[in-house]
Amino acid sequence: MADVVGPRLYSCCKCRTHVALHDDIVSKCFQAKNGRAFLFSHATNILVGPKEDRDLITGLHTVADVFCSDCGEMLGWKYERAYEESQKYKEGKIVLEKYKIVKENW
Template sequence: MAELVGPRLYSCCNCRNHVALHDDVISKSFQGRNGRAFLFSHAMNITVGPKEDRHLMTGLHTVADVSCCDCRVVLGWKYERAYEETQKYKEGKFILEKSRIVKENW
């Protein structure tokens, strides 16, 4: 008989706090500060820092760093505002860096 396992999710690499569901992955082809990153529609158990304007690879955005709410490790950022029309789909979405998250229940 197969074991009943919860949803596939991603956790903080430092403390294993659950931070995102696999079902909320929009894209795995983003670039973070430290390499590859994933774009998520939602994130959980995080704290959102102050907003700031940053020049990213795709132009100027207003972003806020997101950290694990348990251990405070910075996991990525939240797109608060995109100034270019073609980038508006990112608003309200989250970038989590692959090097900062680990898979659970896979």
């Protein structure tokens, strides 16, 4: 069996553009409209849409949808602001929906 070279990655499900590193996962316990989602501390090759307030499961947040910079596929959202003190840790982090990303280099 060959050794894997390089970090484990997540890529866009549509065009396979690299969007995140496995090591940047903060939590795998997030829920999106279409199933599970992962909270990442960083993401790459994404475009951030306009900010808007949304009432989510954990309360009111200012969020912006995030899209693959290559193909434009909507991948999740970025937390811009959390209004409740217990949710402040999410600010600046990105949620990517599990069904919108694929594992690479595993």
